[in-house]
Amino acid sequence: MPSPTQAPDRLFLHAMLESSPDHIYFKDTESRFLRINRALARYFGLNDPSEAIGKTDFDFHSPEKAAVRFQDERSIMETGTPIIDKIELEAHRDGKTAWVLTSKSPLCDEQGNLIGTFGISRDITLLKEMEDALGKERNLLRAVVDNVPDFIFAKDTHGRYTLNNLAHARFLGKETPEEVFGMTPFDLLPPAAAELVHADDVSVWKSHAPLLNKIESPVPERWLATSKIPIFDTKGAITGLVGISREITEQKRAQEALEKSNAELQQSREELVLALEELRTVQLQLIEAEKMKLVGRLAAGVAHEVKNPLAIIRMGLEYLKSQTFGDKIIPSVLEEIGGAVQRADSVIGELLDFSAPKKMNKVPVDVNRLIRNALMLVRGEIAARKVVVEEELALNLPPVRLDAMKIEQVLVNVLTNAAHVMEEGGKLTVRTSTRQVTGIGANISQSNFRPGGRLLIIEVLDTGPGVPEALLGKVFEPFFTTQPTGKGTGLGLTVTKTIVDLHGGTIEMKNRPEGGACVTIILDADTD
Amino acid sequence: MKKILIVDDEGGFTRLMKLTLQKTGEYEVFEENNGACAWETARRVRPDLILMDIVMPNVDGGDAAARIQKDPDLAGIPIVFLTAIVSKKEAVPGGLIGGFPFLSKPVSLDELIACIHQHLPH
Incomplete structure (x- = not known):
């Protein structure tokens, strides 16, 4: 039994003509079909390939197309040169069209005499339609890329631009995307800015993760929000990145202006x-x-x-x-x-x-001396109640401008008041100090003291029973008194507060945690 | 006996003052309850000292004192204001109202006599 390689050529030719989906034909020198395969017979609408023998393309195609083919075959026979991979649109008599890829060659007998032509055509209509669709899509994409105001670009893993749109090229100082092609940021941007851009690229390549909306200023006075996405080949290897940048300079300026106007x-x-x-x-x-x-x-x-x-x-x-x-x-x-x-x-x-x-007569006054005078004036009230006086007067107290007689009246009133609440004796402490105004503290919350100014503080502390908390807020009100009828008018502390107010100062009475009350007078030591 | 004229629209006050001062046996006291009549009464009585209220209807103590002072015959008579409108604290010794010494009401007999002695011509 002969091996398959020893089979006669006729068998191979027969198999090919019967089974190939491509159209195969042989023609004589007059372009009449000598033989066509089964696929072409089907295409022509024939029941059997033998029905085509002796016929020409004019029997199956439109006259124009048939004429073109006839001319092609004439040329092959005259020149002996084959036509390879010619794409042509075929039009049937019934009006159907199809794209075909055709190759034709001269047909010679065993002695080398030209006896006609033969050809093979493949229907590539589907491929041609896909190519057209792809082309349309590519054109649409290009139009979008070129016309969006955002900057679109792609780079390979060497940082070279492989794609740019017009907006990006112009941002980089070039007229067309082609000028930018193959350049790197180092060719186009200031070195420091190029370093930053490159560092971001490297980070995307290394992490394989997109970088989204990075705010950057690669060119002075201009701000971009840039996103970069890595791109991979079919094997998952990184091949570069695509990026899109939106110019946000106006928003950034508006934001800065807004922040400024907010401030x-x-x-x-x-x-x-x-x-x-x-x-x-x-x-x-x-x-x-x-x-x-x-x-x-x-x-x-x-x-x-x-x-x-x-x-x-x-x-x-x-x-x-x-x-x-x-x-x-x-x-x-x-x-x-x-x-x-x-x-x-x-x-x-x-x-x-x-x-x-209330007319004020302000002169520079040694407050410690004023306190000692006041203590002298109330010595009778103090002695009658066996009250011990303790002076804690600050050394080197600066002279303060105030109405000496009025402040003396304040001191006499406060000291008398303190003596009166210690009927069974006790300790009366008078303290002076100075302080810098650092902020609004509890004692000066209602005052107009200037920050950085100097304050004079006078404190009068007693060891009496203190004042019921509910009444503390009323001690400076007119006609308020805790003393029995006939022993006080209830105006002493009101007059006192009025005088302190006239000096722009504050006066406050509080109970001491250890018992007794404390009156704090704060005056502006810098008053002129 | 020294003659003292009291000018005050409070009739009760002038009457009691007259009684009290006369009781000392040292003074002859005249009353006038109308400021407008103070000058005429002064001309008639020719007092050695005048005690004058300040707040009076129609002609107040200030105007009455000024008119008396303008009269050459009466100009040398000392006038002391007796007033209810200043506090005790202001009525310090040597204090003046409109150039005149003054006493603040209510006044004790001792204060009154001390003041009279101080201002009566010797």
Whole structure:
């Protein structure tokens, strides 16, 4: 039995003609079909390949196409040169078209005489359609890439640009994408900026992870948000990256302007808040001043109306004192009445002091000396109650400009008050100190002290029973007193606070944790 | 006996003052309750000292004192204001109101006599 390689050529030819999906034909020198294969017969709509013998392309194709083929075959036969891989559009008589890839050659007999042509055609319509679709897609993509305002680029693993759009080329200072092709950032950007860009590229290649929306400024005064995505070949090896950058210079400037105006707004707001607080303080002071003017007029009127009857009672008492009475009690009754007149008169007197116009006579004063004077003035009150005085006066206290008589009155009032609450004796401590204003502390929360300014602090501490917490806020209010009727007018601490207010200072009373109360007076030591 | 004129719209006050001062036996006391009549009364009485209220209806103590001072016949008479509108603290010794010494109401007999002695011509 012969081996397959020994089979006759006829068998191979027959197999090929029967089974090949390509169209195969043989023609004589007049371009008449000598033989066609089964696939071409099917294509022509014939039941059997033999039906084509003796016919020409004019029997199956449009006259124009048939004429082209006829001419091609004439040329092959005249020149002996084959036509290889010619792509042509075939048009059937029924109007159907198809793209084919054709190769044709001269056909010679065994002696080398030209006896016709033969050819083979492959229907590539599907491939041609796919190629057209791909081409359209590529063109669309290119149009998009070239026309978007964002910068699009691709690089190989050496950092060379393999693709750029127009916007990116122009950003890099070139006219066309082709000029940028093959260059690296080091050819196009300042060295420092190129280093940064390259470092990002390397990081993407090494990590195989995309870099998203990195804000960078590769060119002075211009800002980009850049994303870079690694690209891989079919085996997963890195081949480069694609990137897209959006210019955000305007947004960045707007953001900076916004931040600046936000900061300015914040500052204005703070200034407004301060101004508002100042206005409120001034408003309160004005209201207080108006109230005090009214109280002043009221006090003067009351004083006049009350002092006159008191004067009559007093004079009546003087007259009666010069008389002799059988009843021995009468002189003591007259004394009582005299005491009451004196008490009423002193209440009126303090009311007048409280409401009198406040004119200040400020001079530089040694406050420690003022305190010692005040202690001298109240020594009677202190001695009567066996109160021990402890002075903790700061050395080298600077002279402070204030109304000495008025502040002395403040000190006398506070010291007297402290002595009065220690009926069974105790310790009275007077302390002076200075301090720098660093911020708003508890003691100076309501004041207008300037930050950085110097404060004078006077503290008067007693060991008495203290003040009930609920009443602490009222101690400076007019007519508030904890002492029995007849022992205080309730105006002493109010006058005291008014004087301290006039000096722009603060006064506060607190209970001490160890017992007793502490009065703190804070004055501006830098006042001029 | 020294003559003292008291000018004050408070009739009760002038009456008791007159009684009290006269009781000392050293003074002859005259009352005037109308500021407008103070000058006429002063001309009539020719006092050695005048005690003058300040706040009075129509003509107050200041105007009345000024008119008396302008009169050459009365100009040498010392005038002391007696007033209810200043506090005791302000009525310090040597204190003046409108150039005149003053006493603050209510006033004790001792204060009054001390003041009279101080200002009466010797």
